[in-house]
Amino acid sequence: MSVADEAEERHPTLALDDTVHQRVRLGILTIAREADRVEFGFLKEQLGATDGNLSRHLKVLEDSGLIAVTKGYAGRRPRTWIALTPHGADALDHELRALRALVRRLDAASAGGRQE
Template identity: 75%
Template sequence: MKADASPAEPDDAGVLHPTYALDDTVHQRVRLGILSITREADQVEFGFLKNQLAVTDGNLSRHLKVLENSGLIAMRKGYEGRRPRTWVSITSKGKRALDAEVQALRRLVHRLDTGGTSS
């Protein structure tokens, strides 16, 4: 890509820079972590996510709300014994978004490894 090109402008070969395909909703570190962890299991408990991602309750709640509002995760509230719990699962849309993010990151790494604009 030319240095003076706009972020959405293709390079001379007609290819957008791989970072253009990154999704800001998914790419944020905590949200990427939530999607990655929930992709590995049917559902994950709020406290497990909090511990794995080393975030506060409030911080995790805000990120979960963004993902839920985007349709990338589903949340279910209930009880385990007498203790209230929140379980989080990734949706089909969330799986597709995570897959697209991983592919964009792979293209970026490939580009950096090869030092060129090949995709």
């Protein structure tokens, strides 16, 4: 690839979305993609997050329109459920495409014998 080609091609990391890419938020979105909805306690356990930390990340995702949060009861116990919105599904797909492009770029560089 020439220098001119590299200048025209954006580095894949420029396509990463800071809202989505943060570890806990990416975990929330990917877990929510696997089910119609997921319960707060399950997310907390799976992601190793505290109540406060998880709540903060859920608020960012909800304010961005990437998830919908529903509160209700399971029996007498209050519950919070999280579901991926269509916008959230699109954002997750975009993030995964950017990560795949980054991996392809690194694989190509490795196959070309480049070493650091």
